[in-house]
Amino acid sequence: MHLMITGILSMEQSAMPSDRCSIMFVVAVLLSSLLLNTGCDLFQRTRVDESILETHPGFMDDFDFWDALADQPVVSNDDALHSLILIQDGTDASFNFQARMALAAQKGWLIGTPTPLQANESATVGLLSVAACEILGIKGGLTMRLMGPSPRYCTRELSSMGMLPGLTPNEALTGLEFIAFVGNIEQRMQLQEAWIDLEEIKAGKNVQGDDQ
């Protein structure tokens, strides 16, 4: 502690950049070691005791699942992946979280997210954004097209599209926020289907016009 105070004092006195960097490094190391020694993990996410599916396995396809989700203070990975699978496939045949995670990986939803995930850990906005971009086929801007979908750019893309408020990839959503997000995905899906129909009608008209 004495060293840290001395360092700070010396930083205020010193105008040399090299001195300032070394002092900052020492402070960071000391702070990290202090936090680790007290058992506090900087990167630990919020956890729920049990996901809804663990508590109520019978809620798999039911309205009760969504009602229970609305009451959740935070959405777990298990419940989030189950919901996203329901949106895309209409039904979730996965019998446990491991199967659900495997399916999500297969669909490309876990790109950029450290795995393995914990079932009762809060789902990151980044993971949800990547999944949404994959479900909706959003290609994004230049960086996303060059580097592929990533939590950072998918989140920014969805924010710019108005599907997410200004959130960062590491944040979590409450149950009601997640339901609103699901609603936005569904609305976007309907819009895209309507666009496809419109294109088909236009194409049909053109063919008809050509025939005439």
Added chain:
Amino acid sequence: MNNSRTSHLTLHILGCLACTMMVVPLMAQESGVASSDEKASTTQVPMSTFEFVQQKLDDLETTALKAVKPLPEGESRNLIAIVMQRSGKAQWRANENGTWQSAQVDDSLPTGAMIRTGLKSSLTLRVGLNSSILIDSNARVSLPQIIQDGDLLQTAVKVERGRADVKVNHVGLTNDFSVVTPTGALAVKGTGFACRHDAFNGTSIVGAKTNTMNAIEVHYYASKLAYYLSGGAISNNKNENPTLAALIEAAPPPSANKAEQQDAADQEGSAGGAVTNTDPISQTVRVDLAIQSQAQAEAIIEELEEEYDEIAVPPTDVLLLPGFEFFNDIGNLEYGSLIQGAVAAAIYFDMVGQNGNLQHPGLQLIQGEFHSLLMQRLNYNGNTTAMVNEIIAYGNNEEQQENDYPPNVTHLRAILTIVDTFCRNTYAGDQVKIQICRECFTDAVVNSLSLTDQGGNSYFEYLLENLEDGWYEEIDQ
């Protein structure tokens, strides 16, 4: 052997029961819907004639108007919501303690019902007499209030989360429609919008999916074929009525496809012409009572029967009839009977006008005002001359006989009876219009003579000068 016979008998009984359960509701539904149309359905009229369509339209109007009648003041009744369309998964329960059940088309939802929809699902309801609601996917909505109170339709829809598209029609009664969300309440006067509530944006208002709702409504009505309409008949001014207008309003515009129009024209005169046309307005459309379920239809018929039973009892005093209360009230003033007589005399003198031998001839203002109000409130195009002549004839007779002088409440009763007879004959069987007709006459008298508790205008006094000297001054003092 005995066992096989018993099982055969059991099967037979079960079969009969099943048949009864299948057929009886169908019969009940048919009888409930087509009760007012019984005469028409038995009459063999060529289906393609204009008269036939006109007759069907009249039947529809009669049935629809029955459903939107205002209740007597102070009376109220609970209305219901009917499921018109379901897509995907949707459930409802009667109240918080009820059991969730899958929503089916034609389900009747009572006041206080709660509704929930699943992913990629929607549910469309006809709520009460004047509104439709399209509940979008993954929404939670409840209907805490669907009431008709007198001439007021009070509806409240609570959107707990998700989106609900609302469309409120004008059906001739006063709309009091509100949408409640966890963060506020909105009032709808007679329009359409969509209300969405979510955790990101709170409550937001967006444009309603009007075309989708219109298509669902028309599909629902068209699925219940009983009345045959044609576009020409609907556009007839004679059949203007608010419920029908709401129904027509709900339909999308007629097809602009020339091929379809040509097909329809080719089918003119054929029995199926009206049915095969794809124009939704020209399609065959059935509206069951108030576009509600069989249960409510029966309730309405029951209420109407009770109402008619009450009407069948002859009123003891014409002054007590709804619409004539003013004339009864002035009888409670000091010199009440004399004032009532003065009013009767003034009505007579005004109507006689220049045609009599009066010292102070009237200007026939009451008749003009009465006719004008009838036009305005009931779209009445006929004339009132016969009624006026009858009043004049009565007055002349009384004047000649001079047996009951000065004029009193008896004379007023006689005049009002003539007016009441006119209203009953003109709007036979329609108690609401009869009452409005009486109110028109009362207002015509009050407006023309500026009658208040304090007396009338100078024209009233001028008319009363036709009476013997000093009679009116007695009241005036």
